[in-house]
Amino acid sequence: MPSRKELANAIRALSMDAVQKANSGHPGAPMGMADIAEVLWNDYLKHNPANPQWADRDRFVMSNGHGSMLVYSLLHLSGYDLPIEELKQFRQFHSRTPGHPEYGYTPGVETTTGPLGQGITNAVGMAIAEKALAAHFNRPGHEVVDHYTYVFLGDGCLMEGISHEACSLAGTLGLGKLVAFYDDNGISIDGEVEGWFTDDTPKRFEAYGWHVVPGVDGHDAEAVKQAIEQARAVKDRPTLICCKTIIGFGSPNKQGKEECHGAPLGQDEIALVRETLGWPHEPFVIPDEIRAGWNARDKGAQAENAWQTRFAEYAKAHPELAAEFTRRMSGELPADWAQKAQTFIEETVAKAETIASRKASQNAIGGYAPALPELLGGSADLAGSNLTLWKGSKGISKADGDGNYLFYGVREFGMAAIMNGIALHGGFIPYGGTFLIFSDYARNGLRMSALMKQRVIYVMTHDSIGLGEDGPTHQPVEQVTSLRLIPNMNVWRPCDGVETAVAWKAGIERTDGPSLLSLSRQNLPHQTRTQAQLADIARGGYVLHDAGGQPDAIILATGSEVGIAMEAAKALESRGKRVRVVSMPCQEVFDAQDADYRESVLPGAVRARVAVEAGVTVGWLKYVGLDGRVVGMDRFGESAPGGELMKHFGFTADNVISAVEAVLG
Secondary structure, three states: OOOHHHHHHHHHHHHHHHHHHHOOOOOHHHHHHHHHHHHHHHHHOOOOOOOOOOOOOOEEEEOOHHHHHHHHHHHHHHOOOOOHHHHHOOOOOOOOOOOOOOOOOOOOOOOOOOOOOHHHHHHHHHHHHHHHHHHHHOEOOEOOOOOOEEEEEEHHHHHOHHHHHHHHHHHHHOOOOEEEEEEEOOEEOOEEHHHOOOOOHHHHHHHHOOEEEEEEEOOOHHHHHHHHHHHHHOOOOOEEEEEEOOOOOOOOOOOOOHHHOOOOOOHHHHHHHHHHHOOOOOOOOOOHHHHHHHOOHHHHHHHHHHHHHHHHHHHHHOHHHHHHHHHHHHOOOOOOHHHHHHHHHHHHHHHOOOEEHHHHHHHHHHHHHHHOOOEEEEEOOOHHHHOOOOOOOOEOOOOOOOOOEEEOOOOHHHHHHHHHHHHHHOOOEEEEEEEHHHHOOOHHHHHHHHHHOOOOEEEEEOOOHHHOOOOOOOOOOOHHHHHHOOOOOEEEOOOOHHHHHHHHHHHHHOOOOOEEEEOOOOEEOOOOOOHHHHHHHHHOOEEEEOOOOOOOEEEEEOOOHHHHHHHHHHHHHOOOOOEEEEEOOOHHHHHOOOHHHHHHHOOOOOOOEEEEOOOOOHHHHHHHOOOOEEEOOOOOOOOOOHHHHHHHOOOOHHHHHHHHHHHHO
């Protein structure tokens, strides 16, 4: 039987060899954390390499994602579908071993990491999901949800502000199934961190309410094991295990130095590492006895089979709960969802309310949530303004995990990345609210939602200068356009309660990416539609009003400006002009429609086009072309009542009329 050091050295060898072959990468962290990983994966991690999606597996997150070869080595050695050829193709085009771990590329990778601090934050979301599911589904004698979230993180993750947001909330919520390993090697890219990072990290985490195990020798397997035992014994707090390690461990000339952080060691140094570690094997060669020491397929199959037996007993005792758990973990919506959603939309049509779209959003949540127990809401300390609460909301707390709402506090970035973790875990559709202007704080979390194609819904209110007196610091001007630039992000800016209900339905049903709802503070008039127009809302853009025949001009608008466009169109028609109004609540969805439909809405023969939106103009040029005009604003706002600002900046029917007349000549 190989020793622990030999097992850990397999990680070191694979990592340095793969980085060397790629001629790029980060060997330091995998070599420094190999001993910690060996203990965790061989003695504690509950997983089945043959089924990476097993619902009750432990989650493992490499927050310091630049050390990706650690993850790939672990997955390969323990028996996942990641053959040695993939490790040889580290960082190469179309390999399953990209430079940073990417969700969906590699079996066993739980989340995309690399932007530091987001991995630990995703892990907090995963631990919240475990806590909430366990509280809701477990019954005495039937603990079908019972797993840990383990996360590796480094100095860089702790320097990023998002780590404070997430770890503070984790302590408040008492996430006892969350265990983080801090790789305290004292080195970052610029050198020894003592010049810019001297925090007392154990005290910091104690202040958050975490259980802290300080001063662990990260190269002493027994010390690491004792620390994990201590962590697992504490049930009411997350644990931080502070592991003192040597970056690039085993490299005689480069260990403990920044030069091994993010560059290959070089062939000569690798030869010395092999000699130092007593690893005589050729690159990418793992002896059979060491492979046998790592192989987790039998143990994993036994663990999952035992759980399946327990779940079968649970299903006999609690059949409805078991069916609901299975449905939610599969990501399927309830069988009666489509009918209930359609009924709510029809009720919204019948009410014909003049209403702020943020209020319409709250109505939609209240209309849909009773049919969707997987909806897990929240707001970044703006619930009363975002209107994300509904009458059935129940907060998750340290004492009670059986809730459907998270009070995130003023943590916009943390909220976004936590929701990503919740979505990745499974069993929930998370939504979270803040002011649209603060999407900038959450920006990289939103980007990661889109990159990982996660079903996350962002509720962004106070979406224009129409919010008024708070002034330009709080008035989003460029945000909607910039968010539309994120690939795979669907940005909805609905014009009334009906479009808001449809936008919510689309976000709930979308399984391949996030949706963002841009919502007004001010009231918006209800728009009358035919059944055909109602059906076309879901296509992202549609003809809301048409004078008949070939239009002389087309006005495109979204959100609060649709009502202005309608006023302008009717006034122009009284002057003998045939004007079409196109409401385009979601450009991304409209652009994905077939060419015939897009032509039917925006016929190429009609060059006289005007777009109206209370924001920067550049995003509308693709629709209006060089012959058209955009009524927008390419400057910051002012502090004044919203109605006055809309008039001042030209968001009036008269100004739209002038723009249409100008393009008509």
